Amino acid sequence: MNRLILSLLFFIVRTIAFGQNCKCDSTFQIVKHHIETNYAGWFDKTKQFDKAKFLEITNEVTLNTKVISNDSLCHKEIKKYVNYFQDGHLHLNLNRPKFQVTNNNKPIVIEKIGISETEMLTYFKSLKQLDKVEGIWENNNYKIGIIKSKANPNIFNGIIISSKNENWMAGEVKLVAEKNKSNSYKLKFITGDKAETIENSIVFFKNILDAQDLILSRVFPVSNDLVSIDDYTLETDPTNPKLSFPKKDIALWTFPNLYPQNMDVVKLLLKKNKSKLETTKNWIIDLRGNEGGDVRVGNLLLPYLYTKPIVWSNEFSRLSEDNFNKWFSTYIKDYYETLSKEKQQQLDSVFAVTKTHFGQFGNWDNENKIADTITFEKKMKTPEKVVLLIDKNTFSSGELFTILARQSDKVIVMGEKTTGCIDYGNVMTYKTNCSSISLSLPSSRNNWLDQGISIDRDKVQPDIYIPKNIKNWVDYSYNKMKEQTKKNGR
Structure with missing residues (x-):
């Protein structure tokens, strides 16, 4: 349920060094601009700062970034400026890939094996003992028969029996399991869009085959001790x-x-x-x-x-063009495009009013309530x-x-x-001129600050x-x- 899909993390590995358009001093100016114009804590923080010290840090980073040409060093230098704000939600990110893959632009060849589910069952029943990876397995998307290769007794092909994913047809080999000398297993499978191949080790638990990014439940042979995939992932x-x-x-x-x-x-x-x-x-x-x-x-x-009404102190967003565009594209755009022209125009009218308040704090829908109250009927x-x-x-x-x-x-x-770490929230992430460096900043400010309350300060x-x-x-x-x-x- 909450397994990270590694295929989303696989991408073409970029070079570690900056490209010609990735100058560290330009990166700093972009970061500085976003903090000054979009960060909800800018005004509060700068009032609290030792102005001479803050100016010293700013000038130091400005000078140092002019002579840096490595993204790691650039990130480290600009972080001095970002960290000066002492906000746990304000982050300078160094976005290095966690996994490296070779992109040779060669299409993945999908093998086909012509065997039906009935033929698989007949074969399995003819064996005195099945290997523990053999059998018929399924999850919400696929029903797969895993059967020993005729060419290699330590290789097992996972053949699609049925699929809810239209990319996959019966008879196609979606996965290959390999048994090692230590009787452990590795499983290599092709992603649902047939774009990547992912390899992980296999863990067996009762009727579950767990390859981290692919979890299957055994249908045949039937296990005496059963656990659902949902229950398994809940626990593990x-x-x-x-x-x-x-x-x-x-x-x-x-x-x-x-x-x-x-x-x-x-x-x-x-x-x-x-x-x-x-x-x-x-x-x-x-x-x-x-x-x-x-x-x-x-x-x-x-x-x-x-037991009684619960008061929820609201947050007001820092209304800026950048924050509005980020908020709209992230949360509203898909919904907006499904609306009729009349309803789109109604929203446009609301947003037109919002845009007149750029440079101030408020809500995107212009309903600026200081707090909400949560109640239940019983x-x-x-x-x-x-x-x-x-x-x-x-x-x-x-x-x-x-x-x-x-x-x-x-x-x-x-x-x-x-x-x-809650005075400033609703984090938005902005790119810089360098693909490896981005800035995450809180775009909203909690109204309790106006009452002299600060959770960041007092916990x-x-x-x-x-x-x-x-x-x-x-x-x-x-x-x-x-x-x-x-x-x-x-």
Whole structure:
């Protein structure tokens, strides 16, 4: 579900050195321009700066970039300027490929083997023992028969039986598995668009064949101990949220992040465990090390936590031409193109007003509400008590979810102070004149700053600090909940 598709990362490797049009001093001027005109924290930060020191850093980087011709050194030098703003959402990126492939422009030749599913089954049933990679496998897109090659007993061809992907036809060889002397396996498969070949090692678990970017479930021979691909990836993908029940009266949620792609994971966990969650009195939501993402992923739990209206302080965007164009192309363009001309004109009228406010802060739709209020129709009886665990590595949207959730009377926040990186958000990434260097910057500013509140400065503070000598925070927080229950006579 959350497997990284390596084929998206494979691309023609660019040279490490700059091209003729990639001058480091020009790159710095582009970065400087974007920070000055598009970064939501520009005005606040520059008011706080030691102006003489900031001017010194700016002049130093300006001079040094004039004599740099290597992208790594250029990135390092410009980063001095970027880091001076001390904003965890403001990043200068060095975009080196994680994988290198040789692009020889030769088309991938797809082998065809004329064998039907019935013939495969007849062959498999004739064998005393199948190799563990042999059999009929499937996932949501393909049904594949993996059968030993006649030419080499350590080579196994994965032949398409049926495919929902129109690029692939029955009889085509999509993958080849190779058995090594150590009885381990490598699997080489062709991507769905037939553009790339990817090679990974294979892990077998019950009825699952896991090649990282391709996961299959065995259909034949039938396994006695079955697990679905969804359940398998839920358990094995380290970026997924997890839900467990370590004791009969406790539900433990673990959120390593709030990545938007995990929205469906959380919905699935809520659906699968609905009856159990509704009878479990105590919850622990572990946000330690949470890398942020989209707070709406965490907000899926709010109906269970809700006791009274939740105030959500809004953010205003820095309205600039660059930020508008980036926002429109990323979030609005595809939707806009599906609209009738009349509805497009209505949106055009809204955006025309927005453009008159370039240089100011506000919302793209011109509805500049300071805050929103979250309400639900009913209060859930369970959980009765909830602990949110936070630490110094709880970051960004993990912090915002804590701020929202702790407004419930059920919730106690335990742990230590968070990172402090949420005053400025809605990150946009801008290219520079060099393909290897880009700038990510927050485009919006939270309205709580106007009330003298700064989470970046003060962090999110727990209600109860967990002593440094405590190793098991989950047990500690559970015991604290039990103590409070006894005090309340429940």
